[in-house]
Amino acid sequence: MPNCFQCHNLVDAEAVRCPHCGATLKAFGHPGIPLYQATKEDYLCDTCLYHEDDSCTFPQRPYAKTCTLYCDRDNPPGQNDTVVYKSPGGWLSLKAWCYRNRTLLILLIIVGISLWLALS
Numbered sequence: 001m002p003n004c005f006q007c008h009n010l011v012d013a014e015a016v017r018c019p020h021c022g023a024t025l026k027a028f029g030h031p032g033i034p035l036y037q038a039t040k041e042d043y044l045c046d047t048c049l050y051h052e053d054d055s056c057t058f059p060q061r062p063y064a065k066t067c068t069l070y071c072d073r074d075n076p077p078g079q080n081d082t083v084v085y086k087s088p089g090g091w092l093s094l095k096a097w098c099y100r101n102r103t104l105l106i107l108l109i110i111v112g113i114s115l116w117l118a119l120s
């Protein structure tokens with residue numbers, strides 16, 4: 001559960017407004033759009049990746065106190081994300097292997113049938 005940027009009480013991650021102090025926590029009243037807020041004396045742009053790489057075209061730059069696109073330059077998304085690919089194992093692995101090597105399997109079956117017919 002995140003903290004309210006204003007009163008620092010715990011708030012629901014989906015909350016649009018802080019139930020304690022009424023601060024706006026989400027942009028456009030939508031729980032899926034985060035609204036980043038600067039502290040009283042700082043500007044968000046000072047630590048934003050898009051300000052650093054000069055790709056931001058927002059008019060409030062470089063003095064944004066609130067922003068929907070803020071990206072912390074010290075912790076950009078994807079930096080600490082790790083994707084773990086896990087083999088399904090067992091029957092699913094065998095099925096996947098057969099699907100990948102279906103041409104080889106068909107050739108082996110044809111050769112096997114041919115040998116069986118030739119020897120019988």
Ligand code: SF4
Binds near residue numbers: 045071
């Ligand atoms: S995205 Fe927002 S916080 Fe980042 S530089 Fe632009 S206006 Fe500033």
Ligand SMILES: [Zn+2]
Binds near residue numbers: 007008018019022
């Ligand atoms: Zn609050």
